[in-house]
Amino acid sequence: MNSEKSFPSIESKISLFPTLMLQGLLYGVMLMGFGFLILLPAYGIYKRGIEVMLIPVLICFPIGFGILIPSVKHYIIKRNPVASKIIINETGLLYCNSKGEIASKILYSDLIASGKEFDVLSVLPPSSGVMPMLEVFTASEKEGRAALRIEMNLPLHVVSDRLILYAHFLQGISIFRPDLKIAPQVFQNYFIDPKTWKVNRKSAGYLFLILVSGVLLICGLILWIVMTFA
Known part of the structure; x- marks a missing residue:
């Protein structure tokens, strides 16, 4: 792991109105x-x-x-253990609660090779919605080798900078785990330029608008069903 290169820490940003x-x-x-x-x-x-x-x-x-x-x-x-903030730094991906305690984490040191052509992939399970999930592989003494799917989301919060978080985490993998290969499709799915690690804000803005509209539509639909049939 290369810890000599400067790698800033970033935190998730919450979109207030959709979250409320x-x-x-x-x-x-x-x-x-x-x-x-x-x-x-x-x-x-x-x-x-x-x-x-x-x-x-x-x-x-x-x-x-x-x-x-x-x-x-x-x-x-039990609200305290529930993650309310995502932090990505030189150690990896951290999900923190309202007290700043780490609820769960995915460290760069925990990642392993997939045994396939690429080690970092993006998948779109039926339940994940519009945004694909990042798939990495980890190994531990308790669970052994396992595929882990990452979604830059938080319970009861709408994260507005999900693509930036993906880009920063992928950049961290490239710096601290250069032995792992990232699939080209990952950069396309998250609108990331692999040379600069910047997000195409125009395309990301359209996607965020679709996601927020989807959240509001689902909220309105559920509320209408409850009010109609309750």
Whole structure:
């Protein structure tokens, strides 16, 4: 690993309005779910008695608690361990929580050769949406050799500089792990000039606009479904 070359640290930037929309939608759905699945049946018991409300309670309470308890535990009670910032520096890719603690990390030293023509690839799984995911290979004593797919995203946050993060991480691989080969398709998918490691901002701007529009559309669609059928 070459640690002599200067390599600045960069952090993720959050797009405020889409992030607030996404978080507001989630907490709003959780609140409405609590109201319709827990409070209304409980109020029905108070007004009509348990005999009348037994079947609705047996249906609503398990569904409500089954959804709300894991959601509250993950997004509210245990918010500190959840990553809220991405840092890329000379050690690798770090996902940090609101306290600045490292929730997870991918170090350059952990990367290994794929055994294929290229060691760093980009893939588009069905669930990943518009943006491809970066695929690298790691090895550890516990898990052994494994393919790891990286998406520059954060829970309940819309990252506005995802392409810049990809470019910086790839540049870090080229500096600290020159033994690994990056597939040319990776640079095309993330609009990166491999000579300068700069992102084509015009193409990236169009992609970001599509991503934000998609997030807002999905938020609006979910909200409409909830308001219509709740």
